[in-house]
Amino acid sequence: MTNTLPISETLVRLHELQPKVCAVVRRIEAEDDSMDRLKSLGICVGRQVELVKRGDPLIVRVFGSRLGISARLADRVLVEPCRGGCECPDGTKVPL
């Protein structure tokens, strides 16, 4: 699992992700307390996430739980969308 991929064009910010599309967290910008909280709730590099509802705040599904997150935090999370029912690089199957 690498988090230094030079594939910036395939990375999007979490709050720009299309709803109901699953993605894998690739990079987190600017670490702080709030980010640590986000990570301990499951949003960390390598995890599979899905945007449930756009807006500010927005709703993200990670594991079996839904999290409400401020858009300005989601802005600092870079994700790689999984296209066409792919199998995510960490081996998790993506239900579409």
Added chain:
Amino acid sequence: MIAGPPSTSLRERDGRRSKSERFTLVLAGNPNAGKTTLFNALTGLRAKTANFPGTTIECKIGRANLDGQQIMVVDLPGLYSLDSSSPEEQVAAQAVRGRLSDHSKADAVLLIVDATNLERNLFLVSQILELQIPTLVALNMIDMAEEHGLQIDPAKLQLELGCPVVPISARYGIGLDKLQHEIARLAATATEPVGFVPPKPACTGCSGCPFQARYAWTEDVSSRCVAHAYETRGRRTENIDQVLTHPVVGVAVFFAVMFGVFFLIFQVAKIPMNLIDGFFAYTAAFAARHLPEGLWSSLLVNGVIRGVGGILVFLPQIGILFFFLSLIEDTGYFARAAFVMDRLMRRIGLPGKAFVPLLSAHACALPAIMSTRVIEDRRDRLVTILVAPLMTCSARIPVYTMLIALLFARSPIKASLTFTGAYAVGVMAALVMAWVFRHTILPGESKPLVLELPHYRLPSLRTATLQMLDRASVFIRSAGTTILCISVGLWFLASFPRVKAPPPTASADTRVAAARDQLEHSIAGRLGHSLEPVLKPLGFDWQIGIGVITSFAAREVIVSTLAVVYGVGSDVAEQHPNSLYDTLRDAQRSNGKPVFNTANCFSLLVFYILAAQCLPTQAVTRRETGTWKWPLLQIAYMTGLAYFAAFVVFQTLRHFGFA
């Protein structure tokens, strides 16, 4: 395997534990995993709330008698990770590590895990197992997991974790016998988990996000222990959320829910409050009749009995608010309310969760301040506590009623507009002051929202009832003494130095006149006189000055004080308020001008909207913030604000000829 200092000390203690020394079990787990329900199921009514030493963070301590062993159970604040930065989670993490306080240590951890969300919950499990402390895992909400098609193999999980795993449903009592049995066994043997291999980062060379390695492990374990036959987890919740998290509909629903709760506090609480009031008035009258007239009877009747009544009269509002807040919280709805209100509240620098306390403050500031505990960030919470008393509480209503009766006796429309305006001024002042505090003494934006939206569940009446009883007892224990002291203190100010009491045979008029003389010559009366130069620019004379002082016990006291100083008698004023209003309207100064005019009535109204005339509020603020600094600031800024606003109102109106 790491054997840290905490486990060493635990091991040392184990052999030497005497029979009298109780086995201490700390209850830890993610928020929303059902910790409180399990705690209540294990300990029932035998629990009490205490603060962690040196903090304002609460924990519940209860006793359980399992298989003949006395076990102390400590309910910790919910936590997601042992390395969190929030004070609540840090305290919980410390307790899990074995340092419960300076005097007591945790002997074992009962770790409660949400079976419907095993991957995420296992994160904390792995951290705690690494500490090598005797641990027992309760796999809660197993019924809900099965309902959603998740088949968890507890035996496999037990092998993976190396500690006992008991599937339970705390809400429906499933598996509790087995859990109690396991706790008793753990207390008897205190065995540490065996065979648990802590997750290691995948690549040893990289700086390695510690979260990443742990989550890889949790996913691994859960994929081995959970079979997803057909997964419907969260589908119903998501459908409900379509509505409840909608930016417009969600806000509307939230207002409707809060209006309902607010209405209940307001209307339903009235009945027990009137009963309490009536009971204490009766007791006071009974005592006054049967005790020889004099100083001690006055202290007992006007200081102590009124004081105790003044404490208990808050209980219905506190009880009702916390009962319903607990029910709503239990369903999982409050997370949605905080979610939809977050964007609106952020504009004044407060988080969405601050909305519930601010709205409840319209009934009474005391329970509102007590309910700010839902706000995680300390600065966010302090701002909310500071501004909550600006909302129009029910104690202000008698004052508003009196002043508005003086202002617009013959125009119900103007009267209701003024009433509404008074509420609006309170709300506006709170919002402006929140903004001001955010840009001065408590700077910074509020913490960005990170909030779990749990699955919806049916609430538990048992949890709500226990929560209501708990809050009521916390209030009496922590603020009761202070409120009683305030009541006795104010009685002292209004009763000393003594003037000669009328003989018991004196007529009613003589008694009323004597009561007025006593108040005028008391310390409070003299203070009122000496405050007159300060209050003059607001249009208040010394009689109102006395009212301002005595109403520090509670705002509505100014009404009975004015009744005494204007010679109506407090009993008459209570039974026939109109006779008081008439007397006040007809009251004249020595120069023949009426005492109450448009300008000073408005100025007094504005003063009572904004001023901190309620010392019990400060007593509760002291308890919730842990220092006297914040209640003193609260009283100072509110008095300053009230003085300034009343000054502007009076001078402006006088300038336009309303005085």
